[in-house]
Amino acid sequence: QSALTQPASVSGSPGQSITISCTGTSSDVGRYNYVSWYQHHPGKAPKLLISEVTNRPSGVSNRFSGSKSGNTASLTISGLQAEDEADYYCSSYTSSSAVLFGGGTKLTVL
Amino acid sequence: QVQLQESGPGLVKPSETLSLTCTVSGGSISNYFWTWIRQPAGKGLEWIGRIYSSGSTNYNPSLESRVTMSLDKSKDQFSLRLSSVTAADTAVYYCARGVSSLGYWGQGTLVTVSS
Numbered sequence: 274q275s276a277l278t279q280p281a282s283v284s285g286s287p288g289q290s291i292t293i294s295c296t297g298t299s300s301d302v303g304r305y306n307y308v309s310w311y312q313h314h315p316g317k318a319p320k321l322l323i324s325e326v327t328n329r330p331s332g333v334s335n336r337f338s339g340s341k342s343g344n345t346a347s348l349t350i351s352g353l354q355a356e357d358e359a360d361y362y363c364s365s366y367t368s369s370s371a372v373l374f375g376g377g378t379k380l381t382v383l
Numbered sequence: 384q385v386q387l388q389e390s391g392p393g394l395v396k397p398s399e400t401l402s403l404t405c406t407v408s409g410g411s412i413s414n415y416f417w418t419w420i421r422q423p424a425g426k427g428l429e430w431i432g433r434i435y436s437s438g439s440t441n442y443n444p445s446l447e448s449r450v451t452m453s454l455d456k457s458k459d460q461f462s463l464r465l466s467s468v469t470a471a472d473t474a475v476y477y478c479a480r481g482v483s484s485l486g487y488w489g490q491g492t493l494v495t496v497s498s
Contacts (some may be wrong), residue, residue: 274444276427307483311428318477318491319428324484362428366483370441372418377427 277302277363277375284381290351293378295363296344301373303344307366310339310348313377314359322361323348350380358382385410387478387489395472395496401465405478405489412436412459416482419452419463421474422491429474433482434461468496 278296285291295302295310302308310323321330323339326346336351346365350357363375391403405417419431432442434452442450446465454461465472473496479485 309484311485313428318488319485320488321484321486324486330486364428364430364483364485369444371443372430372433372483374420374428374430 274367274369274371274373277365277373279361279363279375279378281376282379282381284383285350285353286383287353287355289353290349291353291380293348293350293361293363293380295346295348295365295375297346297365297373298344300369301365301367302341302346304368305366306341308339308341308346309364310337310346311362311364312357312359313362319362353382355382385480385487387480387487389476389478389489389492391492391494393493393495395468395494396498397469397496398467401463401468401472401494401496403463403476403478403492403494405461405463407459407461407480412454412456412461415480417452417454417461418479418481418485420477420479420485421472422477423471423474431463431465431476470496472496 308326311319313319326341361378386408413436418433434440449466451464475491477491478489480487
């Protein structure tokens with residue numbers, strides 16, 4: 274099983290919006306609405322931002338939103354803030370009952 | 384507030400077995416799925432597998448031949464064993480709660496495979 278495909282890096286200025294894509298196949302992202310997104314600051318535990326494609330857990334800012342079209346899911350961060358600079362990972366449930374992570378995207382806030 | 388804490392040796396010799404335990408506090412281990420994930424230095428997250436409180440397991444196909452997960456309900460702990468380790472198994476290992484949406488994570492523990 275290959276990792277889900279994410280861009281290695283994205284960047285944006287404070288206040289702007291950015292979108293991170295996560296491309297899988299018809300056996301994972303395209304088949305299930307079990308796509309999650311995580312924010313990971315180095316040295317800390319990853320934090321769940323989005324579950325089941327679009328759901329934000331309690332306490333997560335509404336600046337983070339998720340969507341999906343076909344085999345590609347997306348995370349949008351609006352109103353970029355310096356504290357958003359981190360690594361972002363998507364994950365998906367798969368047809369073999371496993372979980373696949375994306376390769377990760379490094380967000381730089383300029 | 385549910386908290387998870389990984390524990391175990393930070394150094395394992397090649398060909399030996401890596402053993403880690405995750406202790407759950409602030410909640411019961413029952414009726415939940417528990418997951419192990421790892422992250423080699425400079426690389427992305429890799430799903431290792433999960434165990435349900437009943438003891439049923441699902442493992443990453445690429446690691447399945449070397450992985451065993453178990454749990455101890457009396458201690459609210461679950462464990463990971465990875466056999467025949469090599470340098471490629473050097474990573475930060477995390478435990479977490481859930482199936483595909485992992486809402487609670489431990490802080491992670493670095494395991495280095497070296498002689």
